[in-house]
Amino acid sequence: MTPQELLKQLYDDTLVGNGPAVLELTHTGLAMNLGPEALLYEALIPALEEVGARFERGDFFVPEMLIAGKAMAGALEVLRPLLAETGAESIGTVVMGTVKGDVHDIGKNLVNIMFEGAGFQVIDLGVQVAPEKFVDAVREHSPDIIGFSAFLTTTMPMFKANINALAKAGLRDQVIVMVGGAPVTQEYADVVGADGYAADASAAVVRAKELLQRRRRAALPA
Amino acid sequence: MIACGALAGNVREIAARRGWLVEVQPLPALLHNRPHDIAREAERLAGRALDRGQRAVLAYADCGTYGALDEVCSRLGLARLGGLHCYDVLAGADNMAKLFEAEPGTYVLTDFLVRGFRRAVLAELGLDRYPELWPDYFRHYRRLVWLAQHREPSLEREAQRIAEMFGLPLAVIETGTARLEAELERLVAQAVGRGGPGQDPGRMTRSLAWAAGPARAAGATGPAGAGGGAR
Ligand code: B12
Numbered sequence: 001m002t003p004q005e006l007l008k009q010l011y012d013d014t015l016v017g018n019g020p021a022v023l024e025l026t027h028t029g030l031a032m033n034l035g036p037e038a039l040l041y042e043a044l045i046p047a048l049e050e051v052g053a054r055f056e057r058g059d060f061f062v063p064e065m066l067i068a069g070k071a072m073a074g075a076l077e078v079l080r081p082l083l084a085e086t087g088a089e090s091i092g093t094v095v096m097g098t099v100k101g102d103v104h105d106i107g108k109n110l111v112n113i114m115f116e117g118a119g120f121q122v123i124d125l126g127v128q129v130a131p132e133k134f135v136d137a138v139r140e141h142s143p144d145i146i147g148f149s150a151f152l153t154t155t156m157p158m159f160k161a162n163i164n165a166l167a168k169a170g171l172r173d174q175v176i177v178m179v180g181g182a183p184v185t186q187e188y189a190d191v192v193g194a195d196g197y198a199a200d201a202s203a204a205v206v207r208a209k210e211l212l213q214r215r216r217r218a219a220l221p222a
Numbered sequence: 223m224i225a226c227g228a229l230a231g232n233v234r235e236i237a238a239r240r241g242w243l244v245e246v247q248p249l250p251a252l253l254h255n256r257p258h259d260i261a262r263e264a265e266r267l268a269g270r271a272l273d274r275g276q277r278a279v280l281a282y283a284d285c286g287t288y289g290a291l292d293e294v295c296s297r298l299g300l301a302r303l304g305g306l307h308c309y310d311v312l313a314g315a316d317n318m319a320k321l322f323e324a325e326p327g328t329y330v331l332t333d334f335l336v337r338g339f340r341r342a343v344l345a346e347l348g349l350d351r352y353p354e355l356w357p358d359y360f361r362h363y364r365r366l367v368w369l370a371q372h373r374e375p376s377l378e379r380e381a382q383r384i385a386e387m388f389g390l391p392l393a394v395i396e397t398g399t400a401r402l403e404a405e406l407e408r409l410v411a412q413a414v415g416r417g418g419p420g421q422d423p424g425r426m427t428r429s430l431a432w433a434a435g436p437a438r439a440a441g442a443t444g445p446a447g448a449g450g451g452a453r
Contacts, residue, residue, distance in 0.1 A: 058256065063348025066355055101326045103362035127362050128326050153288065153306050154319065182257075183288040 003034050007043045014047035017067025019074050026075040036079040036086065044072050045117045048110075049202045056200065062106060069110045076116055083119075090121040092144040092212050095137045097129035099158035104151035107181055107201075111147065114201035115208065120145075131158070131165035138171045144215075145208055148194075150181040159184075160192040176211045180204060223409070224267045225281035226260075227251030228334040229308055229402065232371060233281050236403050242410055246281075247271075251334065254286060255346050261290035268298050279409040283307050301412045303405045308332060311405055312397045313369050327364035329388070333371045336381045365390050369397045 001009070006029050013021040022044075029039050051068040054060040094115050098105050105127050112122045123141055125133060138146060146166075150156045159179050166172040178196040179189050189197035196211050198204035223244045225233045230248035237244050247267055253260045264280055271278040280302040282291055295302055303311050309318050309330050321328055335342060344350050347359055366388060368381045373396055385392035 061255070061346075061348070063352055063355060066348070066358055067352060070358070101322060103327055105362070106358065153284065154322065182286075 001028070001032075003029075003032060003038075006032065006034065007038070010039065010043035011047045014044055014068055014071050014075075015050055017064065017069075017071045019067070019071040022071040023074050023078070026078050030078075030082070036082045037088070039075070040079060040083075040117055044075055045114070048072050048114060048117070052110075052200050052202050065110065066106060069106075069113055072117070073109075073113050076113065080116075088119060091119040092208070093121045093123065093141060094145045094147060094208070095123045095125060095134070095141055095143040096147040096149070097125035097134060097137075098127040098149045098151075099155050099162065100128055100130045101158065102150050102152050102155035103127045104181070105149070107151065108147075108149035110201045111149070111180065111204050114205050118205045118209070120205075120208070131162045134162050135165050135169045135171065138166065138175055139169075143175060144212055145176045145178055147178045147180065147204075150179075151183065153183055156181075156183055156188065159189075159194060163193055176208075176215060178204065178208060178211070223247065223279050223281050223406075224249065224264050224271075226254075226283075226285060226308065228254070228332065229281055229311070231334070232399050232402055233406065236399060236406055240403075240407075242406075244410070245276075251338070252342060252346060257286035257288070258290070260285055261287045261294050264291060265294045265298065268294070268300055272298060277413040279413045281406065281409070283311050301409045303402075303409070309369060311402050312371065312399070313395060314401055317395075321367060325364055327362050329360070329363045329366050329390075331366060331368040331381060331384065333377055336368060336377050336384065339380070339384050360388060363388060363390060366392045368392060368394045370394055371397060371399050 006025060010022065010025040010029065013025060026039055030036070048068060051060060051065055055065050094112075096108055096112055096115075098108050108124075108127075112124055116122050123137065123143065125137055134146060134148075137143070148159050148162055150158060163172065163177060166175065166177070176196065177194045178198065179192065179194040180198055184197060186197050196207045198207045223233060223237065223246050225246050225248050227248045228251040230246055234246050237246060249260065249263050249267070253263065260282065264282060268278040268280065278298070278300055280291065280295065280300055283303045283305040284291055285307055291302055294300065305311050305315050309332070312332060313321075318330075321330075331339075340350075347355070349355060349359070366381075366385050370377070370381075373394065378394075381392055381394070
């Protein structure tokens, strides 16, 4: 198998969520001296982007999205320590969680995978995360970005509650707030005073990078 | 009456018993997994009915369309069931809020979901093809609550089987269909009031009586006895 063939196969197997094959190809690729970045940027991430696009078009539904995400997560387990070794610096830290009262986490987990793939360090607080827990996590990890995910009409108002809790703790200005989930729109994100919104995991990465760049630029001395 | 497939059985039963002259047009319940399609399909059916000179109402709650059904309603001048989903319609929004507040890890079943769990949930979520995904979907759940419209032994056994599948306790709340019936009654009155001979509330009641039709209304439970739950 040539490196090109391997990358193509890795892409195809990630797309259909063939976890064992993805894991094996990742190991084979590394043994062939394909760097972790090549495996990530030339096969795994493009595959997951295509999964997102197919989901958007209605060709894929949740299970297909899940198995592809899990296949990529398996490969990331292998690549993570190697990426750290190559000295590839984390481009930023993200704290993520599904808001209090909500246990939908498939969307959030996919966002986490894509963030990690893009070089962010991700701290996942899980589901049903209360405002105080988000506040504690900001204190503890000083993340660049905090992400709230919600899938229920009844739990979306927790975005505002979380943002208020951050403000009350004097931390609101220290962190970029991003929000997302099926019911969330840009308008809603604006209303609650979030800094960013994205409709899917790929867009979340793009938006996060933009927001981060803008903040870092603003922080530079004139 | 354009009805969610998950409610259509109850809606038909209520309409027949009340003698309403309505044609129930169900949309597939599985659209819930693709809520964007609910609004589009409801608008298509309602538009067709209106074009034929019929009145139309939506026997749908918001149902995960996150406001898109309300936009259809305001565009076409339709009414829909109150609440966010059929759980609100059947059990009452306040009661549902309390249920979820007491335990956010609550998985809710209705008679429809109990009956069709395999198809509507297991198959739709791919659990028939990928049983290994079970924990990805359900690991955060702590209990099941069955909102029972008609608590029958066969359904009870099935609900119990589902609870065993989850390995979680099952609570049963007998909601009946009284709240649904009251909501449907409101929709019918509104539709009759809007398109019918009179717009003022006094004449609306007479219009409703007209809509009920004397022959079919015979033996129907009147508004005061809208106690589907007692059945
Ligand atoms: C799968 C699913 C479930 C699974 C969840 C499993 C899990 N572990 O997450 C199960 C079956 C367990 C479930 C349970 C329930 N569900 Co549900 N569920 C869905 C469904 C079908 C898909 C959601 C999903 O995971 N999509 C897959 C992801 C990948 O798609 P996505 O939204 O596009 O995700 C992207 C973006 O949202 C974004 N994103 C997500 N988070 C974030 C965060 C940030 C910061 C950013 C930037 C971006 C971002 O990136 C993601 C990746 O690309 C939706 C309907 C639908 N199609 O949306 C209903 C839906 C959300 N559920 C609903 C309901 C009502 C429930 C229940 C109450 C039902 C019940 N019988 O008890 C319970 C909830 C209990 C609770 N307290 O949370 C309703 C909500 C209605 C409402 N108005 O609130 C919906 C809309 C279905 C409907 N039409 O009625 N559900």
